[in-house]
Amino acid sequence: MIIVKGMENMSRFQDIFLDIESDILNQQYKPGELLPSENQLSIKYNVSRETIRKALSLLLESGYIQKKQGKGSIVLDVKRFDFPISGLTSYKELQDAQNMSSETILVENKKMTIPEHIANFLKVSHDTEVHCVIRARKVDGEVVILDKDYLFTSIIESIPDDEARHSLYHYIENKLGLVIGFARKEFIAEPATQEDRELMTLHNDTHVVVTRSEVHLEDATLFQYTESRHRLDRFRFVEFARRRGPVSYD
Incomplete structure (x- = not known):
């Protein structure tokens, strides 16, 4: 099987995005709460912090979180x-x-x-x-x-x-x-x-x-x-x- 360089990481950060998205929608992470830190998430998912940053960027673009300097990623109210x-x-x-x-x-x-x-x-x-x-x-x-x-x-x-x-x-x-x-x-x-x-x-x-x-x-x-x-x-x-x-x- 041929794996295009970078394809495996792309699939992984998308999977992490979907997993965290599900946790937010199911209120495992509630509005106003902070997500675990990049370091904690990289340990949880056994990936690099760069992969976590890509997943967090997707969450940000999709309106699930807001980044706040010095605090981390705040979960937004998405119950619309x-x-x-x-x-x-x-x-x-x-x-x-x-x-x-x-x-x-x-x-x-x-x-x-x-x-x-x-x-x-x-x-x-x-x-x-x-x-x-x-x-x-x-x-x-x-x-x-x-x-x-x-x-x-x-x-x-x-x-x-x-x-x-x-x-x-x-x-x-x-x-x-x-x-x-x-x-x-x-x-x-x-x-x-x-x-x-x-x-x-x-x-x-x-x-x-x-x-x-x-x-x-x-x-x-x-x-x-x-x-x-x-x-x-x-x-x-x-x-x-x-x-x-x-x-x-x-």
Whole structure:
């Protein structure tokens, strides 16, 4: 077997990176703690300190640690949950897919006339009647998401509290037999409102990330407006992008 010079070391530092990454994700090393020193890690893994430095560089680039002069490698809080930008996925589906330990608190479920600013955003009549469903999402004992949904009563006659607590999309698709088709979304960072501060665990955060969506059924009927307000430090929004190739200007 031919071994390219340096290939063995490359594989080794990647293996060490994956091992330490697993320990961080499993909270063997907790946020704010120091990793063992380079010397301790080189003894543990039976490799040179140079190999350890390469593994630590990968951890640094991946956002798992922060180097601090005179102290070493500090473990960062990486308990963030991925929210797909283009996908149309319910919170319950994300919770199940990412094994989130989460509790939903139903703050409000009532019929009302659509708020004026939402009517203007959707370009619908100001007399439109909607179900207003507000839910606080508690993760690890802290409310980090506030979901505010407005669903047209002309499409959805009623929403039982139990269904609102569990999953609106499960109720709409499996109980009502409607087919949800697509959504248009916008993402923006905004100053936290008084409502955010009252219902969410914001600590000293002054802003939240807001996702606004207008959601349509498969036949293009608009039936829902949703506003999801996220605490900055607990979520990241992800997307898979593929380059289509250079554009020809011929």
